[in-house]
Amino acid sequence: MAKSILFFLLFLIFTSVFIPDLYSQKVENLGENVNTDIDELAPVISQDGKTLYFIRSRFKQGKGFVQESWYSDIDATGYCNTAKKLKLPFSRPDTKCQVVSVTADGSVVLAALNEKDTLNNINGLYLSHKYSDGWDNPERINILNFGTFIGDTKNWGVHLAENGKILFIYKSVSKDNPFNEIFVSFLKNDTLWSEPAKLSGNVNLKSGVQGNFAPFLAPDDVTLFFASDRKGGFGSSDLYMCKRLDNSWLRWSDPVNLGELINSDEWEGYFFISPDGKYGYFVSGNKTIGDNDIFRFKFEPSFLPKPIVVVTGKISDAKNSELIPAEISFESATDRTHKYYAKFYPEKKKFRLVVPGGKKYKLKVTSPGYINYTGTVDYLSVNTYKEIKYDIALKEKTIVEAVEEPEVITLDNIYFDFGKSDIKKESYPELDKIVRLLFENSGIRIEIFAHTDNVGSDDYNLKLSQSRAESVLSYLVSNGIQESRLTAKGFGSSKPVADNNTEQGRQKNRRVEFKIIK
Structure with a gap:
């Protein structure tokens, strides 16, 4: 009970600060390098902030809506260069495939849907690494009873949380019922995710035709954004936010509409915060170049859901300075319920991990054949976005060690x-x-x-x-x-x-x- 009251009070403080500051920001259309006369949807920013992934959707007679994946390189000033079509590892022309998340270690989460296949074939979620000359072999993400869970619906999507351990899934009730609901799945071990569980309360309010979809969890691991066409909105679909009330991940506060700066009398959806916390992205049908376009606005530290710390670095052999593969983990030193992981690949030269500020963490670095590195890092005083670099050298184990x-x-x-x-x-x-x-x-x-x-x-x-x-x-x-x-x-x-x-x-x-x- 005490925890629920605390979360509620924090939520009241958050909404009183977040929404007014949000109104003060200027919203900008990403322009013709990204947006066209058809739909641009589902923006995702890579962890290094250098790539915008999105999809273009258009209606083709006899084929319905056809979706293609695109990307735009982002320069140091935040400018989006001319978008290019993304070559994906699933080359079949009848397969819809899109980037839905990018993990801290650079892995790309892909969603693949083929209406001619069963869910036991190509349909599902995959992890893959993108290189300059292509992709590595996609590795399926195994979710317990996923085929039964999805059923016959062809409308579903996912968002992988920053910590890499929480997966939000939305799906329509069936192929004949377009109403969407939001679910959550947890990583049980290295190869299996739990059976999706439906979020309770008013997140999945039974109102509207499209229902509730396109969830996005802020880097604070507490604030959830999503789209809904429920009653009381400004247009055909609005963006909302709510706060997690406990560690079950099922109980959430009543959603709050993001207001008129974001929402209009048109369609809005697909909210996304850039990994560095500097920009908010969303899709809107208001004041567009064509149909739905991608927009963004600049965040101010005062209304970030919670300050984040971006940790980067490399892991090397203490004796010869050669880079070595390793796993990095940050565990909350107080409640031990929040863990954040990253993998370091020598060929990538750098690992990247995002953790909420305002906490102490136990840092652990492991690599086969090397002595574990452990330590405590103190981010209690961090109250705004911060980047910290750790280059760690591991000592090789002797047989006794x-x-x-x-x-x-x-x-x-x-x-x-x-x-x-x-x-x-x-x-x-x-x-x-x-x-x-x-x-x-x-x-x-x-x-x-x-x-x-x-x-x-x-x-x-x-x-x-x-x-x-x-x-x-x-x-x-x-x-x-x-x-x-x-x-x-x-x-x-x-x-x-x-x-x-x-x-x-x-x-x-x-x-x-x-x-x-x-």
């Missing part, structure tokens, strides 16, 4: 002749690493385990594996390691890690492992 608790680790590149226990010379470099490890860490012991595949009898394999484990022990002793720090045990074929019915599986099962005992 890689093991926090005793665990079994497989030794790569240990080779024996077929059916024998003699160690081949090409195995020496790998074993020499263990020698160095033991010399540098006099307080540890290791257990050596050897395994075989299932070719041969159990008794034969057990004896062979024991002999191989002892050969490894003997090599370490011959290089100066005390035998009292070592034990050797063979398991034969009793502990496979892969399928013995394939050569690849048998190769994985023929292995030597060790366990560090600190």
